[in-house]
Amino acid sequence: MEKLQNIRIAVDAIVFGYKSNGLYALLIEQQFxxxxxYWALPGGLVKDEESLSDAVxxxxxxxxxVQLTFMEQLYTFGDDIHRDSRNRVISVAYYxxxxxxxxxxxxxxxxxxxxxxxxxxxxxxxxxxxxxxxSGIERLKAKLTYExxxxxxxPEEFLFSDLxxxxxxxxxxxxxxxxxxxxxxxFDILEQTDKISxxxxxxxxxxxxxxxxxxxxxxxxxxxxxxxxx
Amino acid sequence: MEKLQNIRIAVDAIVFGYKSNGLYALLIEQQFxxxxxYWALPGGLVKDEESLSDAVxxxxxxxxxVQLTFMEQLYTFGDDIHRDSRNRVISVAYYxxxxxxxxxxxxxxxxxxxxxxxxxxxxxxxxxxxxxxxSGIERLKAKLTYExxxxxxxPEEFLFSDLxxxxxxxxxxxxxxxxxxxxxxxFDILEQTDKISxxxxxxxxxxxxxxxxxxxxxxxxxxxxxxxxx
DNA sequence: ATAGTTTGCGTTAATTATACGCAAATGTAA
DNA sequence: TTACATTTGCGTATAATTAACGCAAACTAT
Numbered sequence: 001m002e003k004l005q006n007i008r009i010a011v012d013a014i015v016f017g018y019k020s021n022g023l024y025a026l027l028i029e030q031q032f033x034x035x036x037x038y039w040a041l042p043g044g045l046v047k048d049e050e051s052l053s054d055a056v057x058x059x060x061x062x063x064x065x066v067q068l069t070f071m072e073q074l075y076t077f078g079d080d081i082h083r084d085s086r087n088r089v090i091s092v093a094y095y096x097x098x099x100x101x102x103x104x105x106x107x108x109x110x111x112x113x114x115x116x117x118x119x120x121x122x123x124x125x126x127x128x129x130x131x132x133x134x135s136g137i138e139r140l141k142a143k144l145t146y147e148x149x150x151x152x153x154x155p156e157e158f159l160f161s162d163l164x165x166x167x168x169x170x171x172x173x174x175x176x177x178x179x180x181x182x183x184x185x186x187f188d189i190l191e192q193t194d195k196i197s198x199x200x201x202x203x204x205x206x207x208x209x210x211x212x213x214x215x216x217x218x219x220x221x222x223x224x225x226x227x228x229x230x
Numbered sequence: 231m232e233k234l235q236n237i238r239i240a241v242d243a244i245v246f247g248y249k250s251n252g253l254y255a256l257l258i259e260q261q262f263x264x265x266x267x268y269w270a271l272p273g274g275l276v277k278d279e280e281s282l283s284d285a286v287x288x289x290x291x292x293x294x295x296v297q298l299t300f301m302e303q304l305y306t307f308g309d310d311i312h313r314d315s316r317n318r319v320i321s322v323a324y325y326x327x328x329x330x331x332x333x334x335x336x337x338x339x340x341x342x343x344x345x346x347x348x349x350x351x352x353x354x355x356x357x358x359x360x361x362x363x364x365s366g367i368e369r370l371k372a373k374l375t376y377e378x379x380x381x382x383x384x385p386e387e388f389l390f391s392d393l394x395x396x397x398x399x400x401x402x403x404x405x406x407x408x409x410x411x412x413x414x415x416x417f418d419i420l421e422q423t424d425k426i427s428x429x430x431x432x433x434x435x436x437x438x439x440x441x442x443x444x445x446x447x448x449x450x451x452x453x454x455x456x457x458x459x460x
Numbered sequence: 461a462t463a464g465t466t467t468g469c470g471t472t473a474a475t476t477a478t479a480c481g482c483a484a485a486t487g488t489a490a
Numbered sequence: 491t492t493a494c495a496t497t498t499g500c501g502t503a504t505a506a507t508t509a510a511c512g513c514a515a516a517c518t519a520t
């Protein structure tokens with residue numbers, strides 16, 4: 001009979017949200033020992049009878065009350081055997097997107113706090129969570145260019161300038177507004193709605209909506225979403 | 231005190247090899263109970279004090295004697311809680327590439343056999359290994375188009391026609407030989423060597439070698455490898 | 461009215477992809 | 491020895507796509 005492993009398995013999630021001034025991630029404050037507090041990614045140990053993705057959903061639900069628009073496995077962190085100094089813990093990391101405009105963070109219970117952090121103002125996190133987050137940002141950036149997941153960070157209906165800003169901000173690149181619009185419109189995956197104005201100065205803009213159904217149909221026909229930048 | 235988890239953690243590896251007539255994967259025959267034998271991906275439980283990637287290397291070394299040219303984490307399979315009918319096992323899957331021309335498979339010990347299987351002639355495997363393999367093939371195909379990993383499946387020195395065939399076979403697409411050559415050469419990541427002939431009929435061809443160093447330098451400067459097909 | 465903004469639609473030049481043509485260099489069969 | 495099949499290596503013409511701008515329309519604030 002073989003000796004049982006002494007390895008724990010956890011899930012951690014990066015929850016990304018976008019506001020007009022930048023990309024954010026959701027962090028929770030954890031208590032270590034009696035005095036140490038650290039910000040960390042939401043997550044925790046997997047239960048014996050639950051799937052990995054269920055574990056992520058459960059942890060997120062316990063600690064926040066986000067409504068996910070997208071979730072995907074990121075990477076499994078288990079090469080550093082001392083990433084958790086107390087025990088050997090392997091973490092399966094996920095990343096998720098939410099419409100931050102529709103999100104209210106759960107009221108903080110006890111000493112536990114939940115908060116959005118701008119992606120370039122992340123403090124030193126618990127465990128290897130800074131590493132995980134970095135890897136998540138890279139993945140998000142990459143995926144943004146070849147799959148239409150940007151829409152999952154925006155409200156149902158959005159302005160073209162919102163979409164454009166989202167791409168510019170997250171990818172940290174300059175894009176020609178007119179070429180970007182032409183490109184996206186040529187994909188034929190957006191539909192128009194009414195109008196909006198007065199929100200800002202300038203000419204009133206049309207509101208658009210991402211047609212996921214149509215996108216899936218196009219995929220079947222061999223369509224491939226792709227946005228490139230200089 | 232929390233109750234300890236009862237979840238095991240394993241690693242499994244897909245080892246890809248390329249021969250002129252197609253893509254292959256390395257499988258081992260496992261004994262289940264007293265009579266059942268199944269082909270499966272090489273792999274096994276992770277030890278308490280070893281990293282995930284070390285576990286893969288060890289398992290591959292125990293079961294085969296492959297010399298890897300590339301290895302990368304693929305995905306962690308833990309959503310199906312009954313993927314192993316005996317216990318809850320979460321598997322971190324890796325995929326690796328080898329130069330199959332230089333590879334001799336370890337002599338089979340006892341009843342355990344190791345064998346190359348052509349990718350479209352894979353039998354029904356143990357656990358969810360067919361699923362893992364499928365996911366690995368998809369990843370390999372995708373990666374082949376945006377990173378120069380095709381060279382890791384070929385000998386140090388190779389003919390252009392080998393490279394071309396590798397792409398055609400694995401991606402199951404037709405490519406214009408001349409445009410393909412032009413494209414790859416334009417990247418300036420190959421260097422020439424001597425000559426070869428007589429291997430086949432026709433005009434003798436130059437042997438090429440992938441310059442990994444140069445590739446890395448180009449990456450630094452913003453270069454992006456990419457092969458597209460109609 | 462006038463100035464300042466943002467939107468929506470175009471045009472043109474540069475670059476890249478696609479589809480071929482064809483001669484050179486070999487082995488082989490007549 | 492010549493003719494033929496085969497594979498390689500280099501080119502060229504055309505189509506398609508990308509990148510770089512121009513500019514008027516539709517608003518707000520002064």
